[in-house]
Amino acid sequence: MSDIPKLLLVDDEPSLRDAVQAYLEDDEEFIVTAVPSAEEAWKILEVSTPDLVISDVMMPQVDGYQFLQQLRDDPRFQTLPVVFLTARGMTGDRIQGYQAGVDAYLPKPFEPEELMAIVRNLLQRRTAGDTGEESSKLDEIVKELAAIKGMLNQNPGIVPTPSPIKIELTPREQSVLDLVARGLMNKEIASQLETSVRNVEKYVSRLFGKTGTNSRTELVRYALEHGLTN
Numbered sequence: 001m002s003d004i005p006k007l008l009l010v011d012d013e014p015s016l017r018d019a020v021q022a023y024l025e026d027d028e029e030f031i032v033t034a035v036p037s038a039e040e041a042w043k044i045l046e047v048s049t050p051d052l053v054i055s056d057v058m059m060p061q062v063d064g065y066q067f068l069q070q071l072r073d074d075p076r077f078q079t080l081p082v083v084f085l086t087a088r089g090m091t092g093d094r095i096q097g098y099q100a101g102v103d104a105y106l107p108k109p110f111e112p113e114e115l116m117a118i119v120r121n122l123l124q125r126r127t128a129g130d131t132g133e134e135s136s137k138l139d140e141i142v143k144e145l146a147a148i149k150g151m152l153n154q155n156p157g158i159v160p161t162p163s164p165i166k167i168e169l170t171p172r173e174q175s176v177l178d179l180v181a182r183g184l185m186n187k188e189i190a191s192q193l194e195t196s197v198r199n200v201e202k203y204v205s206r207l208f209g210k211t212g213t214n215s216r217t218e219l220v221r222y223a224l225e226h227g228l229t230n
Contacts, residue, residue, distance in 0.1 A: 001172070004029070006031045007030050009034040009054045009060075010038060018034070037059060037062065038063075041055075042115075050080070051123060054082075056085050056140060064084055065084065068084075068101060069100060078198065081103045082103055083105075083115070083118055084102050084104070098206065099209070104122065167228065176200060177207055177223055181229045
């Protein structure tokens with residue numbers, strides 16, 4: 001059996017679909033199955049599970065958001081990495097994508113090298129989780145968060161400043177943010193809030209979108225620097 005990662009590309013624009021497939025397969029690093037619609041994608045998913053999905057958002061009949069929701073509602077694909085490609089690059093659109101559970105959002109036009117880097121990163125993270133390396137990485141995150149909090153709390157010269165953008169958090173988002181700032185991981189947060197890990201992941205994604213951050217460390221630093229959490 002081949003160890004080459006298998007990607008599923010879903011885009012109704014033939015020229016872009018062909019170009020992206022050709023680029024990703026150029027060095028034989030990936031095997032790409034390209035289809036023009038979510039309906040065709042499901043025919044593939046019923047017989048085999050790819051390592052990652054790349055999907056356009058603006059598609060007829062079933063759009064990218066609906067397709068992603070179908071994936072996340074299916075236990076087989078709840079953790080399958082998904083990348084959105086779309087001409088819609090407004091902040092609200094990105095937030096909608098992250099709230100729906102997308103792993104990365106790349107507005108068109110984009111550099112093929114950036115897409116390649118995103119795909120590699122997501123696959124590496126998934127492999128790390130599958131091989132048990134994820135727990136050690138989480139330990140490193142906890143230590144880094146603790147170091148950030150210690151630095152900000154111990155330095156009297158650092159005073160929280162207003163956020164450059166207006167951020168309104170729901171009570172549940174605030175609770176999740178406070179627990180993330182304490183260095184808790186999603187499973188621990190879910191236990192404390194008596195909810196599912198999947199729901200916690202959604203709240204963390206929303207917090208990323210609202211603060212313009214991309215990692216837990218960035219999120220906590222931003223929240224502490226701008227007085228969003230104690």
